[in-house]
Amino acid sequence: MGTEKENKKLADCAPEELCPVRDIMARFGDKWSVYTILYLGQHGKLRFNELKSMISGISQRMLTVTLxxxxxxxxxxRAVFPEVPPRVEYELTALGRSLLQQLLQLSDWASQNLEQVLEARQRYAKKA
Structure with missing residues (x-):
């Protein structure tokens, strides 16, 4: 159960309104965005193909859409350098780095609680 303040934030999101939580989670909560932010946070500036080779399973089109x-x-x-062929580098902005900090906290939580989650899944599977 959340705090009263947290519950109010969620209750304030009528379906027809732009809900900040829903909007942000829909936009940044997909796995490709998360992986992209994490890898850029880990490596700094990366070129498209470097990033593509790091994110297992992502297609060229999906990486383009995500970026x-x-x-x-x-x-x-996105920085484009006037070279032949053109060099394009991607890096997190200050806003992106602030989101990275939140994702790293979530990653820490996942690492600390993975065993409990896996055990719960096993218990659930036995009930089903």
């Missing part, structure tokens, strides 16, 4: 979305929301910056 554009993160850039649109101000989390990633």
């Amino acid at each position: 554009r979305s993160l850039e649109e929301d101000g989390l990633v910056s």
Whole structure:
């Protein structure tokens, strides 16, 4: 059960309104965005193909869509260098680094509680 303040934030989100929690989670909560933010946070500036090789299973199209979305929301910056062939580098903005800190906290929680989650899944599977 959340605090009264947390419950009020969630209750204030009528379905027809733009709910900050729903909007942010829908936009940044997908696995490709999370992986992209984590890898850029770990490595700093990366070129497209470097990032693509690090994110197992992502297609070129999905990485393009993800990077554009993160850039649109101000989390990633894209720098194009006038070379032949053109060099493009991506890195987290200050806003992106602030989100990275939250993702790292979630990652820590997941690491600390993985065993309990796996045990709960096993218990649930036995009931089903």
